Amino acid sequence: MSDPVLLVGFGGAIGALGRYTVTTLVEGERFPLSTFLVNVLGSFLLGLVLFADVAESIQLFVGVGACGAFTTFSTFSVDTVRLVEEGHVRTATIYALGNVLVSVTAIGIAWVLVA
Amino acid sequence: MTDYEWFAGIQVVILVAIGGFLGANARFGVGLVSPGLSGTFVANVTGSFVLGFVVYEAMYTDYLTDRSRLLVSTGFLSSYTTYSTFAYQTVTVEPLVGLINVAASYSCGFAGVVLGRWVALRIRGGSRE
Numbered sequence: 001m002s003d004p005v006l007l008v009g010f011g012g013a014i015g016a017l018g019r020y021t022v023t024t025l026v027e028g029e030r031f032p033l034s035t036f037l038v039n040v041l042g043s044f045l046l047g048l049v050l051f052a053d054v055a056e057s058i059q060l061f062v063g064v065g066a067c068g069a070f071t072t073f074s075t076f077s078v079d080t081v082r083l084v085e086e087g088h089v090r091t092a093t094i095y096a097l098g099n100v101l102v103s104v105t106a107i108g109i110a111w112v113l114v115a
Numbered sequence: 116m117t118d119y120e121w122f123a124g125i126q127v128v129i130l131v132a133i134g135g136f137l138g139a140n141a142r143f144g145v146g147l148v149s150p151g152l153s154g155t156f157v158a159n160v161t162g163s164f165v166l167g168f169v170v171y172e173a174m175y176t177d178y179l180t181d182r183s184r185l186l187v188s189t190g191f192l193s194s195y196t197t198y199s200t201f202a203y204q205t206v207t208v209e210p211l212v213g214l215i216n217v218a219a220s221y222s223c224g225f226a227g228v229v230l231g232r233w234v235a236l237r238i239r240g241g242s243r244e
Contacts, residue, residue, distance in 0.1 A: 005140055012139020013132035016194045020131045023189075039198040046199040064146075069139045069194030073201060077163035077224040078170050081232075100217055103202035 004060055011065015015042075018070050031091060032079040035072060036099055042071035043103035047110025130182060134190015142195045152208065152216050155200050156223070162196035163224040167231025175239040 019038045026034040046067040049059060076099060083092035116124075146154040169188050172178060179187070201220060205213040 004143070008139045008143045009136035012135040012137075012194050014135070015139065016131050016135025016190055017128065019193060020127075020189055039202075042199040043202040046203050050203060060143075064143055064200075065139045067199040068142060068197040069135045071198035071200075072193035073159035073196035073198050073220070073224060074162040074166035074188075074192045075196075076198060077159075077228045078166050081167070081225050081228040096221060099198065100202065100205070103198060104206050107203055107206050 002057055007057055007060040008065040008068075011061040012069040015066040015069030015071075018066070019072065030088070032076075032083075032095060035075050035079055036095065036102075039071045039076065039099050040102050040106050042067045044106035044110050045070075047107035048114055051111050051114040126182065127185060130186040131190045134186045134192075135194040138191040138194030141191070142197060152204050152212075155197065155204055156216070156220055159196045159201060159220055160223045160227050162192045164227035164231045166192045166196075167228030168235050169231075171232040171235040172238070175235050 022038050023034040026037060028034050046063050049063045049067070054062075080092050080096050083089075083095060142154075142158045145158045148154065149157060166188055169179065169184060169192070173184060201216075205216050208216065
């Protein structure tokens with residue numbers, strides 16, 4: 001299987017199911033914890049794959065497909081806007097900054113581990 | 116677990132998987148047309164806009180069924196947009212470019228959600244006339 005469409009697509013299907021599983025398992029009444037978790041975990045895994053300099057087919061399957069689909073920017077945006085509209089501006093700020101800072105840190109840890 | 120619950124569970128898995136397959140490829144396609152930061156930016160902002168519309172459409176008009184919403188939002192849009200590639204690209208470019216990327220992606224992504232909600236509200240207004 002070397003067709004990019006299939007590699008990205010099946011990786012994407014696995015990533016989407018993984019994210020859906022996390023959202024059904026993790027409760028997040030006041031803080032959208034499940035989206036935060038998938039974004040940080042997916043960023044870490046993407047860092048490992050890209051810094052390890054693996055074959056292009058694995059980059060497409062795991063990196064573009066699975067990690068790209070497991071993590072989400074659209075749900076993150078909707079979560080943040082909703083928190084602001086419900087008056088939780090401080091939580092929204094912590095959530096928005098936390099996503100990027102912890103994801104970037106996770107990528108840094110991946111770099112230390114692999115590179 | 117009854118046969119019905121089992122069948123409903125399988126349906127959910129299939130819908131999320133199909134949405135994920137298509138969403139990841141749509142993002143991959145955008146990245147081929149516009150490589151690097153810009154492609155990820157376009158996917159994330161357009162995906163946030165459409166998800167904003169779908170989420171608020173559910174509250175205001177309820178045109179979409181639960182199954183189509185699962186396919187479109189949980190499957191397609193959440194896979195079409197990506198946080199991991201966004202974060203990775205942010206740390207692998209120059210610090211100033213990375214900061215601008217975060218500020219632009221966040222502000223345009225949030226604006227996209229608000230715009231999507233506005234469109235959903237407009238449609239509700241239209242359907243009531």
